[in-house]
Amino acid sequence: MDMPVTKKKKLGLKERYALMTRGLGWEPSYQPIDDIFPMDRFEGIRIHDWDAWEDPFRLTMDAYWKYQAEKERKLYAIVDAFAQSNGHLTLSDARYINTVKLFVNGFAPLEYMSHRGFAHIGRQFRGVGPRVACMMQSLDEMRHSQTQIHAISNYNRYYSGMAEFRHHHDYLPYLQVPKSFFEDAATGGPFEFIVAIGFAFEYVLTNLVFVPFISGAAYNGDMGAMTFGFSAQSDEARHMTLGLEVIKFVLEQDPANVPIVQKWLNKWTWRGVRLLTLVAMMQDYMLPKRVMSWAEAWEIYFEENCGALFRDLARYGIVMPPCVEQIRLERDHLSHIAWCHFYQARGTSDFHVWLPSKEDMDWLSAKYPDTFDRYYRPRYEYWAKCEAEGKPFEATAVPMQCQVCQIPMMFTEPGDPLTLCQRHAEYKGEQYHFCSDHCRDIFEDEPEKFIQSKIAGHEVFKGNAFRPGTDPTAEGFNPAAEALAFFRIEHGRDNGLHNGSRDEANFAMWRGLAKAND
Amino acid sequence: MAVKAIDTYEFEPADKAENFHGACVIYAGWDGHLLFSSPYAWPLPPDLPFAHFIAGPMAEIFGQHPDWAGIDWNSAVWTRNGEAFVPDMQAGIAANGLRHKDALRFRTPGLDGLNGAGI
Secondary structure, three states: OOOOOOOOOOOOHHHHHHHHOHHHOOOOOOOOHHHHOOOOOOOOOOOOOHHHOOOOOOOOHHHHHHHHHHHHHHHHHHHHHHHHOOHHHHOOOHHHHHHHHHHHHHHHHHHHHHHHHHHHHHHHOOOHHHHHHHHHHHHHHHHHHHHHHHHHHHHHOOOOOOOOHHHHHHHOHHHHHHHHHHHHHHOOOHHHHHHHHHHHHHHHHHHHHHHHHHHHHHHOOOHHHHHHHHHHHHHHHHHHHHHHHHHHHHHHHOOOHHHHHHHHHHHHHHHHHHHOHHHHHHHHHHOOOOOOOHHHHHHHHHHHHHHHHHHHHHHHOOOOOOOHHHHHHHOOOHHHHHHHHHHHOHHHOOOOEOOOOHHHHHHHHHHOOOOHHHHHHHHHHHHHHHHHOOOOOOOOOEEOEOOOOOOEOOOEEOOEEEEEOOEEEEEOOEEEEEOOHHHHHHHHHOHHHHOOOOOHHHHHHOOOOOOOOOOOOOOOOOHHHHHHHHHOOOOOOOOOEOOOOHHHHHHHHHHHHHHOOO | OOOOOOOOOOOOOOOOHHHHOOOEEEEEEEOOOOOOOOOEEEEEOOOOEHHHHHHHHHHHHHOOOOOHHHOOOOOOEEEEOOEEEOOOOOOEOOOOOOOOOEEEEEEOOOOOOHHHOOO
């Protein structure tokens, strides 16, 4: 049979893109559009012309598959080579592996949360352009989560603290900080979510996450993590641009949107920076071979880049979030406060901690001349003495936590590094505590949301951190041991001090075997 | 402000006193002793004498600090949620007027941390 030959000109990228986005939308005729898209108005954001949306990337699905598949091939070639050549034994030092643990437990599950969030809002916007952009980002985030887990799974074959990353993300106390951050965003409306994640996280903060982790991986010989970082980088660039496009689109649509967006920027800059405490600590304390200090990264990626961005948004009436003042005051304290906390609360972590060596402390003094020697070195020197005497200092009690960011109340008063900061509020006859004015402001703006917070310590007290069938009234019941069993932490293997840990011993033994004849 | 939502948005507080099996959550932090990274939380029986709270749960943690043994509890200065508070050592937690999720802080004049440096 003869096939009719159509001599149609191949469509250009632009036309294809238009057909694949705008062309896929239609005007509904038998259902009111507000019923089809019930979620894009309740937040108070006014959009008059969805067609004014300018897609920052004209990427069609087929082009997307092609690019991603190509990156995937390269990534897996390197990840496989790294695994097959026992790449983990070429790392700078066994301590580095704790960075990987922090990443897979704290960050990879957020990529997955982000995938879910963007899939959700990709259904909720009535404009076709943003829907397609959100769908693409949703796929990216799923891919990031998968590639991170795949790349890191190689370490899981040899070292502790990674096998239960999903369960730990859901229940382990310190991981409730990243988890609750994303849950807060995902339970907002679609505009708050996209401002929170697309803008405040992807744009304002992503460099402060990616650069330390991925440069840290490169510096410390972790080819796997380095490669997934590079593989994700072009996506991240797209996400940053999308975040910026969203914010400009919303601001240009109606002046009434400006205060709403400003409120979200204030909230999410603060929430993001609180979350970055983990990254600050990783950067200054957990990389055996260091890239740059947290303070230096902050200067480049926040003060310079974000400063420029906020100046750019000034024409819409957007101002720098007020929390930035406090963030500046905390810059030279953040990582030290966090490591001091994790050192003493090491019983409920899934990574190992250690005291900085003399050389580490000298580097920290040089990077933090105004704070380290005065406030933090004395703690480490005292703890080193305790360790040397065979009585390592450890705080086994449950820390008091902030109702909003859920971080233990370890931050000091702005400008007074020797006094812990506490704020208090009452709502419906119950009282709540906060690490800062900014977390209290976030609470007071939406108390009904944050009274639902699952505060990890309280969950233990309420009996929600025990395995099914546990009888807390039984004789000899040990709540701390039971809680660890529920958290799936094997005491002494997954947590505690790096020195003397099984991970440290195995790494030394395997590396020895790889380098010697016997 | 109310949460903007697509429907009624009202919830029970997750940490109401009745969810703690009769215990009352009390927080306590030791000012001027940053060796301890945060205040801590304990679920306490409401009739636990205040002195036992100090000698038991608090001592277990704070007792690691060399200053602890030298504290004169008569001169310790307490606050509750930022306001002055004078505990009756023999009375229980509830009889001291303490409420669920009260945050206590105490200062020990003359004992100001390692080498007096607030740590």
